[in-house]
Amino acid sequence: MLWCSLLLAVPAFAQDGDGADGDGGAAPAPAQGAPAGGLSTDEAVIASGKEIFDANCKQCHAVNEKVVGPALAKVYDRRDLKWLINFIKYPQKVIESGDPYAVALYKEYNQFMPNHDFLKDDQIVAILSWVKKETDNPTITAGPAGGGGTGGASAEDSNTGGGSGVLTAVVVVLAGLLVVVLAVLALLSSVLVKYLQKEKNFSEEDREVLEQKVNWGKVFGSQAFLGIVSFIFLALVGKVTTESLIGVGIQQGYAPTQPIPFSHKLHAGQYEIDCKYCHTGVERAKSANIPSANICMNCHNAIKTTSPDIQKIYAALEKDEPIQWVRVHNLPDLAYFNHQQHVKVGGLECENCHGNIKEMEVVQQASLLTMGWCIDCHRKTDVNAKGNAYYDNLVQLHNSSSKQPLKVEDIGGLECSKCHY
Numbered sequence: 001m002l003w004c005s006l007l008l009a010v011p012a013f014a015q016d017g018d019g020a021d022g023d024g025g026a027a028p029a030p031a032q033g034a035p036a037g038g039l040s041t042d043e044a045v046i047a048s049g050k051e052i053f054d055a056n057c058k059q060c061h062a063v064n065e066k067v068v069g070p071a072l073a074k075v076y077d078r079r080d081l082k083w084l085i086n087f088i089k090y091p092q093k094v095i096e097s098g099d100p101y102a103v104a105l106y107k108e109y110n111q112f113m114p115n116h117d118f119l120k121d122d123q124i125v126a127i128l129s130w131v132k133k134e135t136d137n138p139t140i141t142a143g144p145a146g147g148g149g150t151g152g153a154s155a156e157d158s159n160t161g162g163g164s165g166v167l168t169a170v171v172v173v174l175a176g177l178l179v180v181v182l183a184v185l186a187l188l189s190s191v192l193v194k195y196l197q198k199e200k201n202f203s204e205e206d207r208e209v210l211e212q213k214v215n216w217g218k219v220f221g222s223q224a225f226l227g228i229v230s231f232i233f234l235a236l237v238g239k240v241t242t243e244s245l246i247g248v249g250i251q252q253g254y255a256p257t258q259p260i261p262f263s264h265k266l267h268a269g270q271y272e273i274d275c276k277y278c279h280t281g282v283e284r285a286k287s288a289n290i291p292s293a294n295i296c297m298n299c300h301n302a303i304k305t306t307s308p309d310i311q312k313i314y315a316a317l318e319k320d321e322p323i324q325w326v327r328v329h330n331l332p333d334l335a336y337f338n339h340q341q342h343v344k345v346g347g348l349e350c351e352n353c354h355g356n357i358k359e360m361e362v363v364q365q366a367s368l369l370t371m372g373w374c375i376d377c378h379r380k381t382d383v384n385a386k387g388n389a390y391y392d393n394l395v396q397l398h399n400s401s402s403k404q405p406l407k408v409e410d411i412g413g414l415e416c417s418k419c420h421y
């Protein structure tokens with residue numbers, strides 16, 4: 001039964017989390033549309049590569065510096081194209097397969113990069129072609145880089161929806177095909193029946209078969225039919241619940257739309273305003289602080305005063321109401337995190353945890369913010385003890401018994417009570 005096996009194929013598909021190209025798996029497909037032997041030097045390909053990079057990779061990668069992930073300069077010399085395509089699509093799978101290079105990377109960065117299985121092979125080739133061009137002769141970016149506004153938003157789409165969006169589309173298309181096939185079959189059968197009825201020399205038995213009406217009630221009531229329907233139903237319910245359970249509370253990539261389109265790329269990137277000018281708490285408090293409208297007014301009482309977005313700042317001040325910024329990073333109440341401890345005492349950069357904010361048109365959560373993420377960093381990060389007399393005795397004591405440098409875990413960074421009230 002053709003339609004039966006087609007129907008069965010749908011839930012099998014839905015359970016396979018790999019996205020549209022069901023054959024995805026660990027084995028990479030050959031790079032379609034890629035010039036034989038590697039990367040393209042075609043201007044148009046390179047330009048499209050930059051666009052795809054900006055929308056999907058920029059919050060974590062730069063070409064010539066380390067951000068959340070490694071600097072991508074010369075990555076095409078470190079690994080071959082086939083490996084790169086596979087890794088960029090399914091990083092977690094490659095790491096879990098035990099690939100030594102990928103495992104070493106993961107040990108160093110302690111973070112899975114998200115799947116990019118919604119990208120086509122030639123789109124990845126385009127990204128890498130741009131990376132090669134940027135490695136060989138980097139563009140000097142100066143002055144306003146206009147028209148970026150969509151970067152953050154589309155990155156959000158692809159992070160959260162990409163793979164399963166394609167999957168839904170495939171299921172819908174398959175269901176559509178099924179309906180068409182059924183309609184054609186029904187048409188064929190009625191044409192055949194009409195044709196055969198004109199035929200005179202039939203036995204009684206044959207005529208009975210011919211005039212038999214399909215008993216739909218019986219078909220819908222049959223065990224086979226009910227079995228198939230409940231199987232599809234359970235498979236879909238199972239898929240939706242497991243997906244949402246795994247994702248509960250994890251919001252990597254979250255980039256809500258803000259009431260005023262405040263751009264970090266413009267203020268912190270292009271105009272190089274210090275993070276601390278606005279986030280006044282980072283060196284002396286638990287919370288980093290979101291600036292009040294008064295801080296905006298230090299400049300915007302004179303800059304762009306007629307812009308409708310700046311008018312919203314005036315309106316907030318007039319009504320004496322704070323601007324309703326949507327919170328991006330949000331640990332549950334049971335966890336305690338302190339900025340001063342990490343930025344001032346620990347000497348960490350904002351980028352270590354927040355990604356390349358200076359490039360973000362819309363702020364996006366770059367790290368996982370799970371307990372495992374905190375702990376991993378505490379296991380591998382050295383305590384910043386230089387010039388901190390508080391640590392002198394501790395370091396001496398530690399060095400007398402260990403050859404390893406003093407890590408955060410050695411000063412209690414893995415104790416439950418340090419992070420939980």
Ligand code: HEC
Binds near residue numbers: 052058059072078
């Ligand atoms: C949320 C952060 C994040 C995003 C988004 C991201 N990456 Fe990564 N990337 C990482 C991390 C972290 C690593 C290090 C490997 C690991 O721990 O999984 C990495 C590793 C890599 C590597 C291997 C680098 C090397 O030195 O061998 C490549 C290539 C790469 N990423 C390309 C991309 C491309 C292309 C995109 C966009 C389509 C992208 N990444 C998006 C975080 C990210």
Ligand code: HEC
Binds near residue numbers: 264274327328350358
């Ligand atoms: C001119 C003021 C200003 C400067 C300078 C600035 N920020 Fe912000 N930042 C804001 C405002 C306003 C928000 C809230 C709106 C938003 O999320 O875009 C914000 C939000 C954030 C958030 C997200 C907060 C949340 O809701 O979880 C992070 C992280 C952040 N900034 C980091 C930085 C870093 C890192 C720098 C320096 C590279 C920086 N900011 C420079 C004004 C500023």
Ligand code: HEC
Binds near residue numbers: 263271
């Ligand atoms: C240290 C000065 C400074 C501070 C503080 C500052 N801005 Fe700006 N802002 C600028 C400059 C400079 C521009 C770019 C003006 C231009 O494009 O001509 C700008 C542009 C903008 C724009 C784009 C306006 C438009 O229509 O093009 C918005 C929105 C904005 N700022 C919001 C804010 C908010 C909200 C705050 C407070 C959290 C803030 N700014 C704080 C200097 C500042």
Ligand code: HEC
Binds near residue numbers: 287354
């Ligand atoms: C060790 C990691 C880490 C570093 C380094 C770090 N942050 Fe954060 N940041 C976080 C976490 C985790 C949160 C969420 C805190 C919460 O929900 O209680 C956060 C939240 C924020 C917020 C939202 C407001 C708040 O305090 O909850 C802002 C703004 C912010 N960070 C700015 C910065 C700036 C600016 C720097 C650099 C000077 C920086 N952060 C350095 C981890 C870090």
Ligand code: HEC
Binds near residue numbers: 337346378383
């Ligand atoms: C990028 C690395 C990094 C990440 C991520 C990180 N931390 Fe830390 N943390 C440090 C460093 C470095 C110190 C040591 C600071 C010092 O010298 O006191 C530290 C210290 C601490 C301490 C004080 C420990 C003590 O014994 O004094 C607490 C509590 C803490 N972190 C909580 C958290 C929580 C909660 C998270 C996750 C939301 C987190 N950290 C994520 C690097 C990190």
Ligand code: HEC
Binds near residue numbers: 335371414417
């Ligand atoms: C370095 C900081 C840190 C340390 C040390 C730590 N936790 Fe957590 N823990 C967190 C953070 C942050 C979360 C919230 C994670 C999230 O929302 O995904 C969390 C969440 C939890 C949760 C809630 C369940 C969950 O996964 O969301 C439990 C239970 C928990 N921790 C127990 C412990 C116990 C027991 C210890 C000691 C063995 C411990 N934690 C040590 C940071 C820490």
